[in-house]
Amino acid sequence: MVIVQRKSLSLAERLYLPEVLRGLSITFKKIFQPAITRQYPEEPLPTTEVTRGQPRLVVKDDGNIACVSCGLCEAACPAYAITIDGQETDRFIEREPERFDIDMLRCILCGFCEEACPKDAIFMSNELELADYSRSGLVYDMEKLKRPASALKGRMDYIKRINDRWQTSSST
Numbered sequence: 177m178v179i180v181q182r183k184s185l186s187l188a189e190r191l192y193l194p195e196v197l198r199g200l201s202i203t204f205k206k207i208f209q210p211a212i213t214r215q216y217p218e219e220p221l222p223t224t225e226v227t228r229g230q231p232r233l234v235v236k237d238d239g240n241i242a243c244v245s246c247g248l249c250e251a252a253c254p255a256y257a258i259t260i261d262g263q264e265t266d267r268f269i270e271r272e273p274e275r276f277d278i279d280m281l282r283c284i285l286c287g288f289c290e291e292a293c294p295k296d297a298i299f300m301s302n303e304l305e306l307a308d309y310s311r312s313g314l315v316y317d318m319e320k321l322k323r324p325a326s327a328l329k330g331r332m333d334y335i336k337r338i339n340d341r342w343q344t345s346s347s348t
């Protein structure tokens with residue numbers, strides 16, 4: 177039989193005093209350091225062109241939606257968040273969405289819809305905030321999704337730049 181000899185603890189050790197004092201010294205030091213917490217929402221998160229916020233539909237300068245209702249984004253969406261009903265139009269493009277919904281509760285902000293779109297009609301915006309009082313309010317219809325091209329320009333230019341990079345390297 178092995179008898180383990182335990183070190184006998186002093187009174188301070190039995191009262192956890194060294195640990196308490198070490199903890200208090202850290203707290204005291206931190207009190208005088210600048211705070212690193214963000215006062216959200218007064219201080220919103222910084223966004224850049226790389227930020228992949230919620231997807232939005234491009235409205236061109238002529239006021240028409242760029243989407244031709246091809247359904248590729250709907251097929252590419254891994255979360256089944258997009259629902260599109262197409263309709264005919266007299267415009268040159270022949271088709272446009274009659275209904276274009278994105279269920280923001282399903283959307284995982286993956287950007288696959290942006291990548292799938294052949295018409296540069298859907299882009300990830302820098303809009304990150306999402307709140308409502310009902311689940312149905314978070315199914316965004318076409319009117320809620322539309323954004324002028326100017327509002328998405330930073331992201332559009334960024335996507336064009338990274339796509340051009342692949343075109344350049346594949347042609348060499």
Ligand code: SF4
Pocket residue numbers: 231249252253254255256257258278282283284285286287288289290
């Ligand atoms: S970002 Fe991803 S999950 Fe969201 S709608 Fe587009 S493809 Fe679907």
Ligand code: SF4
Pocket residue numbers: 242243244245246247248249250260292293294295296297298
């Ligand atoms: S892939 Fe583009 S053009 Fe096709 S339905 Fe989606 S947003 Fe419209």
